[in-house]
C-alpha cells in the first residue's frame with residue numbers, strides 16, 4: 001500500500017509533467033471509482049492544473065481556486081502518465097486527457113487492480129466531507145511538529161498499542177505498516193507498548209527517527225515491495241534499506257538476534273525483542 005513516501009514520490013514525478021496543463025476531459029471507464037460531488041458532470045473540462053499537493057496518503061490536484069481533485073491510491077492505485085493515446089487495459093478506471101502548453105495532448109490513467117482507490121472531484125470547502133482526509137493528524141515531516149505535540153496526540157490513544165495509534169492516521173498522517181515498523185525499530189521502542197506510555201524523551205526519539213526514515217524513503221523514491229511504481233513506471237529503492245519490514249525470523253541488523261513477528265491492529269508487525277524491549 002502506498003504510504004507517505006510513495007504518494008510524495010508520485011506527486012514529485014507528476015508535478016513537472018502536468019502542472020499548468022489544461023484538462024480536456026475526465027472519462028470514467030469504470031463506474032464507482034470517481035465521486036463527483038459538484039453536481040456538474042463536465043465541471044473539470046477546460047480547467048488548468050494549478051497545484052499538486054499531498055496530505056497524508058492523499059494526493060490533491062488544484063484545478064483553479066474553486067475546484068479540487070482528490071485521489072487516494074489505497075492498496076494498488078497508480079497514476080500512469082502517457083504522451084501517446086493510451087491503449088486501455090483491464091483495471092484502467094479513469095482517464096484524464098490534458099493539453100500541455102507546447103507539448104500537445106497528454107494522458108493520466110488511473111489504474112487499480114484491487115479497486116479500493118478513490119477519486120473525488122469537489123469544491124475545496126467539501127474536502128472536509130472526506131472523512132479520512134478531515135481526521136488526519138499533522139504531517140510528520142512538518143518542521144513545526146514537536147515531540148510534546150506527538151506525545152500528547154499519542155496519549156489520546158492511551159488504551160491502544162503504539163502500532164495501532166500510528167496506523168490510525170489521526171496521530172500523525174501518512175504512515176502505514178512499513179514505516180511504522182521501521183520507525184519504531186530505529187527508535188528502539190516496542191510496537192506493543194501502549195500509545196499513552198511514552199515519555200517525552202521517547203516521543204522525541206520516535207519523532208526524530210520517523211522523520212529520518214520518511215525523508216530517506218522519499219529520497220529513495222519510495223518502497224517497491226509489491227506493485228508500487230511512480231507515474232513514470234519507475235520503482236522505488238527503499239526496500240533495500242528496510243531493517244525489519246518483511247524480515248521476520250532473519251537476524252536483526254543491530255544485534256544479530258532473530259526478528260520477531262506478531263499481529264497488532266490486524267497487521268503483521270516485525271520487531272527486535274532485544275533492541276525494542278517492552
Ligand SMILES: [Zn+2]
Pocket residue numbers: 252253254255256257272273274275276
Ligand atoms: Zn536487535
